[in-house]
Amino acid sequence: MAYGDVVSGCSVFFREWLPHWVNVQRRKSVAVEHVGRNRVLIHLPKKGLAVRKSLTAKTIEIVTRDGRDLVAEWREPPGRD
Template sequence: MAIGDVVPGCSVVFREWRPHWVNVWRIKSTTVEHVGRNRVMIQHPKKGTAVRKSLTAKRIEIVTRGGRDLVAEWREVPVLR
């Protein structure tokens, strides 16, 4: 999949680091946009806000209704020279 792809109806799990604690977000149905190399934009349907997350984070899961793992498809491995 290419940068700029938008996939609606995804199930997302990610961590959000706050001072003194960690929030774990589980969103059952949301829209995810591939915005850059190893970066996605996740829409919060209830809040009306968007969060930009890295696909190389320790804990991030993005699964479509059909069962496709978007993190595995969109993550780019760095090339060492």
């Protein structure tokens, strides 16, 4: 998939590092946009904002409705130009 692709209806699981604690997020139906090398934007519709996450993070899962693992598809190996 190319940069700029948007997939709707994804289930995501990630951690947010906030001052003084870590917040674990699990969302069931969000849009995910591939914005750059190993980077995605997770659009949270109820909050009206987007969270930028790295695909190389220790804890991140993005699964589509049909069961595809977008982290595995969109992650690029290190050292590739």
